[in-house]
Amino acid sequence: MTIFELTWRWMSDPEQWQGPDGIPARLIEHLWYSALALAIAAAIALPLGLFIGHTRRAAFLAVNSANAARALPTLGLLMLVVLAAGVGLLPVLVALIALAIPPILVNTYAGIRAVDADVVDASKGVGMTGMQVLTKVEMPLAVPLILLGLRTAAIQIVSTATIAAYVSLGGLGRFIVDGLARRDYELVAGGAVLVALLAVVTQAAFVLLQRTTSAKVRGT
Amino acid sequence: MSDWLDWDWLASHGELFAALTGDHLYLSILPVIGGLLISLPLGLACVRWPRIYPPVLGTTSVLYALPSLALFVLLIDFTGFEPLTVMIPLTIYTLSVLVPNVVDGLRSVPDPVRQAATAMGFAGIRRLLQVELPIAVPVIMAGLRVATVANISLVSVGAIIGIGGLGQLFTEGFQRGFPTEIAAGVALIVALAVAADALLVIVQRVLTPWSRA
Amino acid sequence: MITFENVTKRFPDGTVAVDDLSLQMPDGRITVLVGPSGCGKTTSLRMINRMVEPTGGAVLLDGVDVRTVDPPALRRGIGYVIQHAGLLPHRTIVDNIATVPYLLGWDKRRARDRAMELLELLGLPATVARRYPYQLSGGQQQRVGVARALAADPPVILMDEPFSAVDPIVRKSLQDELLRLQGGLGKTIVFVTHDIDEAIKLGDQIAILRQGGKLAQFDRPEQLLATPHDAFVESFIGVDRGIRRLSFFPAEELELRDDTVVPAAATVDAARQAARAAGESWLLVVDGERRPLGWLLADALPAAGHVGELDLAPYGHPFQAHSDSLRAALDSAVLSPAGRAVGVDQDGGVVGTVSQAEIGEVARGRAGAQAERSEADA
Numbered sequence: 001m002t003i004f005e006l007t008w009r010w011m012s013d014p015e016q017w018q019g020p021d022g023i024p025a026r027l028i029e030h031l032w033y034s035a036l037a038l039a040i041a042a043a044i045a046l047p048l049g050l051f052i053g054h055t056r057r058a059a060f061l062a063v064n065s066a067n068a069a070r071a072l073p074t075l076g077l078l079m080l081v082v083l084a085a086g087v088g089l090l091p092v093l094v095a096l097i098a099l100a101i102p103p104i105l106v107n108t109y110a111g112i113r114a115v116d117a118d119v120v121d122a123s124k125g126v127g128m129t130g131m132q133v134l135t136k137v138e139m140p141l142a143v144p145l146i147l148l149g150l151r152t153a154a155i156q157i158v159s160t161a162t163i164a165a166y167v168s169l170g171g172l173g174r175f176i177v178d179g180l181a182r183r184d185y186e187l188v189a190g191g192a193v194l195v196a197l198l199a200v201v202t203q204a205a206f207v208l209l210q211r212t213t214s215a216k217v218r219g220t
Numbered sequence: 221m222s223d224w225l226d227w228d229w230l231a232s233h234g235e236l237f238a239a240l241t242g243d244h245l246y247l248s249i250l251p252v253i254g255g256l257l258i259s260l261p262l263g264l265a266c267v268r269w270p271r272i273y274p275p276v277l278g279t280t281s282v283l284y285a286l287p288s289l290a291l292f293v294l295l296i297d298f299t300g301f302e303p304l305t306v307m308i309p310l311t312i313y314t315l316s317v318l319v320p321n322v323v324d325g326l327r328s329v330p331d332p333v334r335q336a337a338t339a340m341g342f343a344g345i346r347r348l349l350q351v352e353l354p355i356a357v358p359v360i361m362a363g364l365r366v367a368t369v370a371n372i373s374l375v376s377v378g379a380i381i382g383i384g385g386l387g388q389l390f391t392e393g394f395q396r397g398f399p400t401e402i403a404a405g406v407a408l409i410v411a412l413a414v415a416a417d418a419l420l421v422i423v424q425r426v427l428t429p430w431s432r433a
Numbered sequence: 434m435i436t437f438e439n440v441t442k443r444f445p446d447g448t449v450a451v452d453d454l455s456l457q458m459p460d461g462r463i464t465v466l467v468g469p470s471g472c473g474k475t476t477s478l479r480m481i482n483r484m485v486e487p488t489g490g491a492v493l494l495d496g497v498d499v500r501t502v503d504p505p506a507l508r509r510g511i512g513y514v515i516q517h518a519g520l521l522p523h524r525t526i527v528d529n530i531a532t533v534p535y536l537l538g539w540d541k542r543r544a545r546d547r548a549m550e551l552l553e554l555l556g557l558p559a560t561v562a563r564r565y566p567y568q569l570s571g572g573q574q575q576r577v578g579v580a581r582a583l584a585a586d587p588p589v590i591l592m593d594e595p596f597s598a599v600d601p602i603v604r605k606s607l608q609d610e611l612l613r614l615q616g617g618l619g620k621t622i623v624f625v626t627h628d629i630d631e632a633i634k635l636g637d638q639i640a641i642l643r644q645g646g647k648l649a650q651f652d653r654p655e656q657l658l659a660t661p662h663d664a665f666v667e668s669f670i671g672v673d674r675g676i677r678r679l680s681f682f683p684a685e686e687l688e689l690r691d692d693t694v695v696p697a698a699a700t701v702d703a704a705r706q707a708a709r710a711a712g713e714s715w716l717l718v719v720d721g722e723r724r725p726l727g728w729l730l731a732d733a734l735p736a737a738g739h740v741g742e743l744d745l746a747p748y749g750h751p752f753q754a755h756s757d758s759l760r761a762a763l764d765s766a767v768l769s770p771a772g773r774a775v776g777v778d779q780d781g782g783v784v785g786t787v788s789q790a791e792i793g794e795v796a797r798g799r800a801g802a803q804a805e806r807s808e809a810d811a
Contacts, residue, residue: 003294003297067369067417070366070369070370070373070413071369071372071373071409071410071413071414071417072373072406072410073373073376073377073387073390073405073406073409073410074373074376074377075376075377075379075380075387075390076376076387076389076390076402076403076405076406076409077406079390079393079394079402080399080402080403080406082394083394083397083399083402084399155284155285158287159287159288159289162287162289162290163287163288163289163377163380166380166394167394173289176289176290176293176380177380180293180380180381185296185297188293188296189293189294189297191290191293192289192290192291192293192294193290193294195287195289195290196286196287196290196291196294199285199286199287199290200282200285200286202285203281203282203285330517330519330522332515332516332517332518332519333519333520333521333522334519335484335515335519336513336515336518336519336520336521336578337519337521338484338508339482339484339508339511339513339515339591340508340509340513340532340533340536340581341505341506341508341509341533341536342505342536343504343505351521351523354523355521355522355523428523429565430522430523430524430525430565430566430567431522431523431567
């Protein structure tokens with residue numbers, strides 16, 4: 001109960017809602033960095049995953065990237081990037097994107113691969129070109145797994161962005177890191193709760209998206 | 221790149237690495253074992269009473285989405301700045317990964333096998349322990365590998381609250397602006413993860429000489 | 434003896450899988466349940482070992498209602514063979530076969546010895562014992578499945594389309610194997626298939642079920658082929674039931690002539706004389722061991738020489754004069770350029786020949802006699 005009391009007290013303090021250190025500012029920062037990283041990671045990994053899934057080339061890349069990424073410690077990676085390229089948005093963003101690519105890649109690849117081989121065969125037999133098979137058959141059927149990949153990446157990014165506060169990135173993680181430094185546990189708890197809520201909302205949003213699109217796919 | 225790395229420093233800190241590796245293993249392996257011990261009966265229950273599976277899955281799914289740092293700091297109030305604070309969230313993450321694997325593994329038993337086993341007189345617990353669980357091992361192992369590697373990596377985040385095993389090399393290195401130390405931490409953690417994964421693969425080969433993969 | 438007394442199975446959604454089925458399956462015989470999909474044959478089979486429970490009526494095993502016996506105990510006394518074998522993938526072949534003995538608490542060594550015995554009985558090499566199921570072919574896996582069913586020596590074996598998932602050549606050898614085993618073991622076997630030919634080949638008694646789970650006819654195979662009860666049974670049996678029926682008539686009744694048989698060493702003149710004496714235009718040439726070499730047309734004989742030097746027409750394939758059926762004899766006759774079937778003995782030596790027409794006459798006589806007999810029975 002203490003956490004929630006602390007958090008409530010902290011959030012009901014009107015000062016927390018103002019200024020560059022205020023809740024709205026940090027929230028927007030976090031959302032902005034996360035959305036940007038997700039968009040860029042998707043822009044890279046989606047076409048790559050579609051390509052690898054459709055042509056079956058370089059499959060090892062897709063499969064092993066996820067395993068490799070899982071073993072890499074995010075905190076260490078972020079620190080190395082910052083020490084090498086200095087404190088700033090770009091280096092951290094690059095790290096966020098790099099870590100988000102594997103889940104999108106793996107799931108997109110798996111989604112395409114999961115399409116029934118007979119369906120693909122029949123489509124080719126009917127006279128569809130490779131591109132048509134990809135866009136009209138494989139992609140629509142792969143949507144559930146692709147969305148799962150995006151969801152996994154989104155959660156990953158929210159989490160990593162939180163940790164990145166330690167290397168001076170903004171966002172909700174700052175509350176936790178600054179709070180720990182100043183031994184202000186109200187701040188720490190508040191930040192943790194906010195971040196947790198953001199993660200849950202992100203998850204829910206994607207689940208909703210998955211439900212609505214799968215209903216459509218089933219309907220076709 | 222080699223100008224970046226202070227090889228002398230690396231060579232002279234073997235003891236530190238060993239000690240931190242020990243801590244790190246302790247912090248990452250215990251949650252895996254704990255997670256396995258909880259997920260086995262939980263997964264079994266979900267197979268036996270399928271209606272509880274969706275809510276269980278939903279709950280573990282939400283818990284898995286919560287950022288590790290947030291969970292660590294939220295627990296400080298209850299368990300202080302102690303290893304348990306890191307190990308409890310990691311156990312929860314392990315659970316989230318393993319329960320679906322346990323369920324899928326049990327459900328992966330081919331129907332003819334289940335039918336034949338029942339028809340031969342295998343009933344209830346006996347069938348579970350002697351037929352279904354052994355066949356589920358490969359799928360469960362796959363989840364175990366994922367959870368173990370993820371845990372080894374995640375433990376390092378705990379360094380932010382002072383309990384991070386090899387992650388300590390990160391926070392120290394960063395404070396001193398000393399990339400060598402950080403790189404050492406990264407390398408050791410990755411090496412640990414790769415070794416653990418390889419070990420599990422060997423264990424699986426030993427446990428299941430009968431599976432093709 | 435397995436008895437079905439007015440057994441009905443109605444599922445919760447209303448479908449009637451088995452409708453008032455009453456049958457007696459005799460001990461030591463193979464009873465086949467056959468029919469189109471949806472006829473309830475598998476459901477009926479599975480009511481014997483309580484994998485499915487009837488909603489009406491009762492299934493009796495030696496007079497005892499199977500519902501009074503605890504299911505696992507019941508099942509350990511009944512062998513069960515299914516389409517994809519269902520071998521335990523995580524156990525070696527020998528441990529798979531020994532599964533029920535282990536469950537019954539047999540001594541491990543005794544169980545393993547028994548398993549090795551059965552491997553041999555089923556014609557599998559001993560090297561297979563330590564392997565895992567995934568290393569065996571489909572046909573081998575099915576054999577292991579049968580061995581497993583026999584391991585604890587149960588009096589009853591249930592077989593649910595056990596040979597449907599393998600290719601025709603393997604299927605034929607498995608069927609022959611089963612008949613051979615049954616000859617030695619005399620188990621009470623209930624066999625389910627959708628293939629009427631398999632049913633006719635294997636069954637001592639055949640129950641044809643129609644969709645909706647009703648019994649259409651229950652008879653011995655020869656009876657079924659001779660007198661199908663209605664249009665459904667007739668169409669299920671298929672078009673050439675007349676010819677298939679011939680496989681139940683022994684060829685031994687045929688009178689074979691050897692006056693048209695001529696050794697290869699004979700001269701052309703001798704051959705010409707033999708043909709004239711027999712009143713036939715075709716002669717069968719045989720070698721020193723009386724094995725057939727081919728047919729010779731008497732009119733096309735040259736002026737001189739020995740018979741063995743000439744070009745001979747192929748003789749198709751012979752039939753076993755003492756053990757084959759009229760159907761095999763007819764087949765041989767149809768394949769022969771002379772229109773005569775070649776009957777041989779166990780060593781392959783020619784016994785004699787017989788014309789297609791004579792085979793037809795004997796068949797007609799047989800069929801007639803059987804029809805009279807069944808009328809008398811009825």
